[in-house]
Amino acid sequence: MKIVVSGFKGKMGTACTNMVLRQEDFILAAVYDPFATEKHLDELPQYAGHPVKVFSDKATLVKEVEADVWIDFSRPDAAYDNTRFALENGMRPVIGTTGFSSEQLEELTNYSKKLGLGGLIAPNFAIGAVLMMEFAAKAAKYFPDVEIMELHHENKLDAPSGTAIKTAELIYEVRGDHPQGHPEEKELIEGARGADYHGMKIHSVRLPGLVAHQQVQFGSAGEGLIIRHDSYDRDSFMNGVALSCRKVMEIDRLIYGLENFL
Numbered sequence: 001m002k003i004v005v006s007g008f009k010g011k012m013g014t015a016c017t018n019m020v021l022r023q024e025d026f027i028l029a030a031v032y033d034p035f036a037t038e039k040h041l042d043e044l045p046q047y048a049g050h051p052v053k054v055f056s057d058k059a060t061l062v063k064e065v066e067a068d069v070w071i072d073f074s075r076p077d078a079a080y081d082n083t084r085f086a087l088e089n090g091m092r093p094v095i096g097t098t099g100f101s102s103e104q105l106e107e108l109t110n111y112s113k114k115l116g117l118g119g120l121i122a123p124n125f126a127i128g129a130v131l132m133m134e135f136a137a138k139a140a141k142y143f144p145d146v147e148i149m150e151l152h153h154e155n156k157l158d159a160p161s162g163t164a165i166k167t168a169e170l171i172y173e174v175r176g177d178h179p180q181g182h183p184e185e186k187e188l189i190e191g192a193r194g195a196d197y198h199g200m201k202i203h204s205v206r207l208p209g210l211v212a213h214q215q216v217q218f219g220s221a222g223e224g225l226i227i228r229h230d231s232y233d234r235d236s237f238m239n240g241v242a243l244s245c246r247k248v249m250e251i252d253r254l255i256y257g258l259e260n261f262l
């Protein structure tokens with residue numbers, strides 16, 4: 001299977017490039033990053049011995065390279081354009097980049113169906129994070145009062161995280177609208193109670209030293225339940241990305257969420 005890694009200079013792009021090179025049935029057809037130059041081949045040791053084509057321009061890439069799968073970990077403001085571009089050029093998207101609106105997800109799904117091309121957009125590729133979301137949705141039936149704390153490295157651009165949004169959506173499907181806290185509570189400093197999603201509060205922490213962590217904290221009369229997932233290393237996402245590259249070859253539309261492949 002021939003694969004392009006988009007956003008290859010970044011933290012996740014680097015991990016994905018290494019992962020693709022390690023898989024016997026994957027071929028790294030090209031890497032793309034608008035900030036790339038040819039000298040990246042010499043600078044990045046993981047490419048040693050592997051003749052990989054480096055592109056800083058998507059249009060040139062598709063003229064010179066044929067690939068089956070487009071892995072993308074770039075920026076929230078590039079997520080939609082890159083996914084659309086992959087589909088338009090016959091590559092199955094495996095997208096970890098966050099920042100899609102529900103309208104964009106719907107439009108891309110419809111477009112993929114029209115083309116008959118498989119693909120996946122997943123806010124989190126760590127198997128443990130998918131389980132955390134499923135456990136949280138299950139708990140919400142009995143514990144409707146819940147707050148989500150997501151904690152990430154200080155270079156993250158979007159807040160709340162894609163994982164926190166997906167978790168909130170899953171919990172909302174179970175418990176619906178549910179105002180929390182005292183009806184007369186007042187924030188003395190704006191934002192103190194976090195973002196509000198149908199009554200559920202979401203808190204975003206950004207600190208050096210963190211990778212990707214989330215705690216879903218439930219409270220009920222006299223008891224509490226905390227469901228927590230920690231990605232200590234970006235390798236935590238790689239099994240999910242590798243699995244998805246194989247699975248998108250077997251389907252004929254874009255889907256949302258790694259749970260669909262587990």
Ligand SMILES: NC(=O)C1=CN([C@@H]2O[C@H](COP(=O)(O)OP(=O)(O)OC[C@H]3O[C@@H](n4cnc5c(N)ncnc54)[C@H](O)[C@@H]3O)[C@@H](O)[C@H]2O)C=CC1
Nearest residue numbers: 007009010011012035073074078096097098122123124125
């Ligand atoms: N779904 C998942 O499991 C995970 C998703 N992410 C998401 O992946 C994205 C990237 O995260 P990091 O690697 O930490 O960021 P990063 O900042 O380390 O890397 C982003 C890379 O994208 C490149 N880039 C900028 N504009 C681009 C464009 N238009 N097309 C292609 N590449 C472009 C940058 O030059 C940079 O090399 C974020 O949206 C993050 O939330 C991160 C970790 C796991």
Ligand SMILES: O=C(O)C1=N[C@H](C(=O)O)C[C@H](O)C1
Nearest residue numbers: 098123124156161162163212
């Ligand atoms: O930016 C990150 O790092 C991560 N982004 C994804 C998100 O927004 O949920 C997945 C994971 O949390 C790491």
